[in-house]
């Protein structure tokens with residue numbers, strides 16, 4: 001499938017994308033993960049993005065569009081993908097339309113994983129990310145099962161992303177409201193949007209709603 005997962009930062013898009021990717025026959029494509037890898041490697045895009053990411057600000061469209069284009073052209077993305085964290089601006093949505101036109105591909109559905117702003121703070125401040133494979137945990141709602149502070153999947157060290165702080169979250173939510181909410185409308189008008197009302201539900205319940213919305217059937 002070719003899908004887009006949208007929703008506020010810390011709302012669970014990435015977690016849900018990982019959970020359903022196999023059944024959706026799609027690879028998870030997170031521009032945030034790609035950019036963090038670019039920062040780690042010290043590529044030119046990474047160098048330009050680093051400061052802005054640290055402040056919780058959006059990285060300019062030209063940089064993110066290029067990162068996304070390269071990623072979608074990799075062989076593992078040929079059969080399907082779930083975009084997680086892209087597009088975040090109308091400009092990115094339009095660039096994506098043009099790119100997919102060239103690639104003769106179509107977005108099948110856009111799932112908005114809707115979480116009230118009131119629960120976002122607790123989710124984001126408690127999030128811990130694996131340094132090795134970028135898997136995501138939560139100190140209260142989804143702690144690692146094998147060892148404290150270590151990733152269940154690869155044993156990597158868990159850390160708090162520098163932009164997962166109360167101050168940076170404020171900036172990220174402002175960017176979401178100003179730049180990304182109009183993208184939701186853009187897909188609504190195209191008839192592609194399906195909304196998953198995640199509310200305060202846990203990961204397992206939200207997964208079942210997401211599966212329903214995408215017609216994937218339950219596990």
Ligand code: AMP
Pocket residue numbers: 009031032033035052053054056057058059060064084085086087088089092163172
């Ligand atoms: P995420 O992991 O999706 O929360 O993204 C982390 C950070 O990477 C964001 O706060 C932005 O600084 C940057 N970023 C990721 N995706 C995009 C995008 N589509 N447009 C602009 N900036 C992005």
